[in-house]
Amino acid sequence: MKNIAILGSTGSIGTQTLAVAREQGDIKVWALTAGKNIDLLEQQIREFGPKLAAVWDEADAARLRLRVKDLPVRIESGMDGLIDAASMPGPDMIVTAIVGMIGLRPTVAAIRAKKDIALANKETLVTAGHLIMPLISEYGVSILPVDSEHSAIFQAINGEAENQVSKILLTASGGPFRGKTRGQLAHIRVEDALCHPNWSMGKKITVDSATMVNKGLEVMEAKWLFGVELGQIQVVVQPQSVIHSMVEFEDGSIIAQLGTPDMRLPIQYALYYPYRRPLSGKRLDFFALGNISFEKPDTDTFEGLALAWRAAGRGGNMPTILNAANERAVAKFLDGKLKFLEITQVIHECMENCHYIEHPSLDEILETEQAVYEWIESRW
Numbered sequence: 001m002k003n004i005a006i007l008g009s010t011g012s013i014g015t016q017t018l019a020v021a022r023e024q025g026d027i028k029v030w031a032l033t034a035g036k037n038i039d040l041l042e043q044q045i046r047e048f049g050p051k052l053a054a055v056w057d058e059a060d061a062a063r064l065r066l067r068v069k070d071l072p073v074r075i076e077s078g079m080d081g082l083i084d085a086a087s088m089p090g091p092d093m094i095v096t097a098i099v100g101m102i103g104l105r106p107t108v109a110a111i112r113a114k115k116d117i118a119l120a121n122k123e124t125l126v127t128a129g130h131l132i133m134p135l136i137s138e139y140g141v142s143i144l145p146v147d148s149e150h151s152a153i154f155q156a157i158n159g160e161a162e163n164q165v166s167k168i169l170l171t172a173s174g175g176p177f178r179g180k181t182r183g184q185l186a187h188i189r190v191e192d193a194l195c196h197p198n199w200s201m202g203k204k205i206t207v208d209s210a211t212m213v214n215k216g217l218e219v220m221e222a223k224w225l226f227g228v229e230l231g232q233i234q235v236v237v238q239p240q241s242v243i244h245s246m247v248e249f250e251d252g253s254i255i256a257q258l259g260t261p262d263m264r265l266p267i268q269y270a271l272y273y274p275y276r277r278p279l280s281g282k283r284l285d286f287f288a289l290g291n292i293s294f295e296k297p298d299t300d301t302f303e304g305l306a307l308a309w310r311a312a313g314r315g316g317n318m319p320t321i322l323n324a325a326n327e328r329a330v331a332k333f334l335d336g337k338l339k340f341l342e343i344t345q346v347i348h349e350c351m352e353n354c355h356y357i358e359h360p361s362l363d364e365i366l367e368t369e370q371a372v373y374e375w376i377e378s379r380w
């Protein structure tokens with residue numbers, strides 16, 4: 001029996017984690033948390049019977065408490081609810097399927113409570129990799145990647161512990177606007193940006209894929225997870241999204257992981273590592289696929305990727321400045337308050353103007369987030 005808790009159970013990764021739990025039948029779900037969707041959370045509580053559930057607002061928690069008063073489940077709210085779900089006795093592993101750097105404090109709490117982390121919430125590593133990775137070693141827990149590229153890399157280095165990785169080839173679909181010019185991107189609507197060619201995901205990461213900021217965040221995620229230098233990471237556009245990433249070793253051998261674009265596979269691999277389990281769904285058909293093609297990323301058009309490289313190179317709180325600016329800019333784009341190309345403009349301006357700290361503590365990371373939000377509100 002696997003014992004887990006899910007932060008962000010009503011989202012794309014959260015619901016697919018529960019789909020894996022449903023299919024496998026030997027996962028006990030101790031806690032579920034969500035932002036606002038109490039209808040779906042109630043259904044999940046009824047199906048999976050967690051001991052604890054949490055939502056963001058206390059008003060929603062009060063409504064949910066009434067709805068599930070026939071069940072032995074405790075309902076909490078806010079950051080305390082997230083931290084309780086992440087650190088309660090029972091689960092051995094916390095699936096961080098929450099979106100944004102709000103996942104940072106619960107992830108730290110989970111590690112301190114000696115839980116393994118199945119990490120989807122990449123924003124946590126992007127902003128605080130320098131604190132999270134040492135904490136992982138200090139508490140002797142494991143961090144298992146859920147992001148498909150990082151799962152691919154993790155699978156490719158399996159059993160290669162003694163061998164040096166010379167390069168990580170991080171694949172990218174290029175998103176829905178691959179091949180377009182900046183002129184064409186000027187009038188992108190929200191619904192265009194939400195149409196990813198290969199993956200069905202939450203709104204924020206779908207927009208991040210369209211700007212290619214997502215790939216920049218993934219470069220930083222890979223750097224922390226696999227302890228490589230930035231110069232050892234290369235982004236390779238592979239539009240069919242069947243090669244999920246590759247690793248080149250010192251002898252020039254390259255190991256790739258392939259499969260259909262289905263997040264349940266990396267989720268299941270993280271949950272059961274080192275074991276593989278049967279998984280329903282389509283298999284890759286090379287004859288139907290015909291071709292796998294490769295391109296260089298266009299960092300002139302997709303400035304987000306270039307900005308992320310720059311933030312990663314600078315280090316300190318610069319990745320937090322980039323990430324916080326991106327979170328707020330994407331939210332404003334989704335609200336119709338910013339144009340598509342303004343997302344990277346906001347990030348750029350924040351990186352130029354917000355206060356740089358070389359070795360930020362957890363509090364300084366959270367202060368940087370607030371400072372970036374305030375700066376954006378005063379300016380945009």
Ligand code: NAD
Nearest residue numbers: 008009010011012013034035097098099120121122201202
């Ligand atoms: P999503 O928007 O579909 O789901 C996010 C979840 O977080 C929801 O359950 C939502 O209710 C919850 N949440 C949001 N704000 C909250 C708040 N203030 N308090 C409590 N809960 C809150 O997002 P997603 O696509 O599932 O992505 C989740 C994470 O996984 C992100 O970090 C993303 O980058 C990463 N990721 C996602 C995919 C994917 O295929 N969806 C792939 C790789 C990595």
Ligand code: MG
Nearest residue numbers: 147148149218
């Ligand atoms: Mg990914």
